[in-house]
Amino acid sequence: MTALRYAVSDTLVLAKRSFLRIPRQPDLLVGFTIQPVMFVLLFVYVLGGAIATPGFDYVDFLMPGILVQSMAFGGFVTALGLAEDLKKGLIDRFRSLPMARSAVLTGRTLADVATNVIQLVVMLAVGLAVGFRFSSSVPEVVAGIVLLLLIGYAFSWVFAFIGLVSSSPEAANAYGFTIIFPLTFVSSAFVPVQSMPSWLQPFAEHNPVTAMVDAVRALFLGIPAGNSVWLAVAWSFALIAVFGGLSSWRYRRAVGR
Amino acid sequence: MRVVVGGAAIEAHGLRKRYGDVVALDEVDLRVEAGSILGLLGPNGAGKTTAVRILTTLLAPDGGTARVAGFDVVKDAGKLRARIGLAGQYAAVDENLSGFENLEMFGRLYHLGRRVSRERARELLADFDLTDAGERLVRTYSGGMRRRLDLAGALVARPPVLFLDEPTTGLDLTSRLTLWDGIKALVSGGTTVLLTTQYLDEADHLSDRIAVIDHGKLIAEGTPDELKAQVGGDRLDIRLEDTSRCEEALTTLRPLAGGSASLDDGTLQLPLRERRGAIAEAVRRLDEAGVGIDDIAVRTPTLDDVFLRLTGHAAEEEESEAEAR
Numbered sequence: 132m133t134a135l136r137y138a139v140s141d142t143l144v145l146a147k148r149s150f151l152r153i154p155r156q157p158d159l160l161v162g163f164t165i166q167p168v169m170f171v172l173l174f175v176y177v178l179g180g181a182i183a184t185p186g187f188d189y190v191d192f193l194m195p196g197i198l199v200q201s202m203a204f205g206g207f208v209t210a211l212g213l214a215e216d217l218k219k220g221l222i223d224r225f226r227s228l229p230m231a232r233s234a235v236l237t238g239r240t241l242a243d244v245a246t247n248v249i250q251l252v253v254m255l256a257v258g259l260a261v262g263f264r265f266s267s268s269v270p271e272v273v274a275g276i277v278l279l280l281l282i283g284y285a286f287s288w289v290f291a292f293i294g295l296v297s298s299s300p301e302a303a304n305a306y307g308f309t310i311i312f313p314l315t316f317v318s319s320a321f322v323p324v325q326s327m328p329s330w331l332q333p334f335a336e337h338n339p340v341t342a343m344v345d346a347v348r349a350l351f352l353g354i355p356a357g358n359s360v361w362l363a364v365a366w367s368f369a370l371i372a373v374f375g376g377l378s379s380w381r382y383r384r385a386v387g388r
Numbered sequence: 389m390r391v392v393v394g395g396a397a398i399e400a401h402g403l404r405k406r407y408g409d410v411v412a413l414d415e416v417d418l419r420v421e422a423g424s425i426l427g428l429l430g431p432n433g434a435g436k437t438t439a440v441r442i443l444t445t446l447l448a449p450d451g452g453t454a455r456v457a458g459f460d461v462v463k464d465a466g467k468l469r470a471r472i473g474l475a476g477q478y479a480a481v482d483e484n485l486s487g488f489e490n491l492e493m494f495g496r497l498y499h500l501g502r503r504v505s506r507e508r509a510r511e512l513l514a515d516f517d518l519t520d521a522g523e524r525l526v527r528t529y530s531g532g533m534r535r536r537l538d539l540a541g542a543l544v545a546r547p548p549v550l551f552l553d554e555p556t557t558g559l560d561l562t563s564r565l566t567l568w569d570g571i572k573a574l575v576s577g578g579t580t581v582l583l584t585t586q587y588l589d590e591a592d593h594l595s596d597r598i599a600v601i602d603h604g605k606l607i608a609e610g611t612p613d614e615l616k617a618q619v620g621g622d623r624l625d626i627r628l629e630d631t632s633r634c635e636e637a638l639t640t641l642r643p644l645a646g647g648s649a650s651l652d653d654g655t656l657q658l659p660l661r662e663r664r665g666a667i668a669e670a671v672r673r674l675d676e677a678g679v680g681i682d683d684i685a686v687r688t689p690t691l692d693d694v695f696l697r698l699t700g701h702a703a704e705e706e707e708s709e710a711e712a713r
Contacts, residue, residue, distance in 0.1 A: 137499060144496040152484040155525060220480040224541070227444045229469040230497040 145238025196320030206287030213294030267353030275350030288374035397580035402452035427595030473542030477554035532563030588691035629680030
């Protein structure tokens with residue numbers, strides 16, 4: 132019992148530490164606020180006119196997609212942070228303390244949830260300002276927001292693994308971008324999948340990001356969800372299970388040098 | 389807290405560790421009496437850090453056993469961690485937290501509770517002369533301040549055994565001296581310290597006993613004086629104006645000699661029977677004999693000499709092998 136209590140309190144102590152870092156590193160704060168806002172504005176006003184989304188206003192089509200994208204990238208700071216902690220020897224110090232071993236990873240990923248909430252608030256505010264409207268019930272909107280946070284948490288574990296296998300924060304940055312960027316672009320996030328070349332469509336259709344975007348779109352816009360919500364939830368838990376496992380395995384190895 | 393009076397706070401037998409083909413530790417035995425400082429001395433890549441990592445439960449040994457503060461480093465690792473402090477060669481503190489927040493966080497992770505963690509943080513900031521900087525983010529700290537904070541972090545739980553892995557590497561002299569004082573104060577309070585260093589003067593200055601390690605092997609162990617005695621006592625170095633008159637000089641200096649003299653790169657090296665008055669006497673005798681002196685000095689052996697003698701190479705020349713760690 133005490134072990135579990137300590138695991139929780141250690142996680143909270145380290146989550147607080149990771150979270151405090153955000154306002155203190157202006158570049159990270161920019162990444163979490165200005166950057167997503169810029170994306171919303173660029174897509175709505177620059178690309179929006181050229182992208183045909185039959186049945187939707189482009190801004191309504193776009194917002195769920197861009198929210199999923201920012202949730203997917205929200206864990207970036209976990210990859211950077213872990214790579215940095217490893218490099219600077221802070222992980223060694225943590226491991227020499229009588230704390231729960233798991234807390235280094237769970238603390239980081241938990242802090243991401245907090246930063247993701249901030250991102251969501253900022254982006255929804257900007258979205259509403261440029262004309263985005265929910266057209267579903269309140270419970271559906273709430274479910275959509277919870278789903279977005281779950282998606283963000285799942286990608287935090289992907290980034291945790293990336294941070295642990297990277298030799299430096301710079302490498303983590305490069306890996307993260309190379310993997311997540313195509314994943315979010317070759318999906319239904321910004322354009323209808325039908326508008327892609329036929330050889331690319333199968334990939335886009337089976338891309339977990341497509342399921343996630345379709346689910347959020349259904350929950351926010353009140354269109355038929357099909358099985359996309361369940362698929363998105365299943366994908367999220369699958370990512371957490373697989374990358375949570377890989378990360379703890381890698382954590383033990385990376386530090387056992 | 390268990391303090392075994394007169395017992396060993398750290399005891400290791402036959403520690404072995406290899407990384408692929410590189411043998412990092414080869415049957416190393418160590419013993420540190422409670423309340424004393426052991427200096428673990430060796431060049432980069434000698435295995436010092438590996439030893440510390442094993443003794444602080446960060447790394448499992450391939451073979452051998454070790455007990456620290458009465459706990460086995462493998463079997464009782466969890467319990468042991470509550471009783472040790474570790475300060476690393478990279479100041480392992482969070483740059484984006486203040487000094488106070490760092491110490492408070494370490495206190496919480498030692499499970500001291502919020503109130504005690506905060507009190508302890510304030511106490512340590514005062515002890516290490518960081519009170520004024522306590523609220524500032526660590527990234528604004530100087531190198532010396534970071535190291536002090538790092539050391540303070542290792543002391544949060546008042547551990548009976550402290551490991552310092554090259555605590556002063558890269559620091560300027562003033563910062564090193566400040567840190568040395570802090571370390572000495574701790575030991576006078578009963579803490580046992582294992583300190584690794586590649587600085588011979590540091591080991592000499594701080595340690596009760598020194599263990600010399602090279603290529604993963606323990607090659608010597610003893611008090612600083614014992615080790616220095618191995619390379620002989622004081623020595624008179626004389627540079628003559630005319631080297632061809634060496635024989636003459638030796639004959640007239642024979643009564644001062646404590647051993648046979650040697651000639652190294654034009655400098656006559658004469659082991660002394662008695663250090664006191666040696667220079668005056670030597671100058672007088674050589675003057676009487678009409679042998680001109682260019683330079684003359686008494687030299688006391690340093691740990692540098694010990695190291696050179698034991699390993700056949702100087703202590704700080706193996707930078708290129710550092711990455712083999």
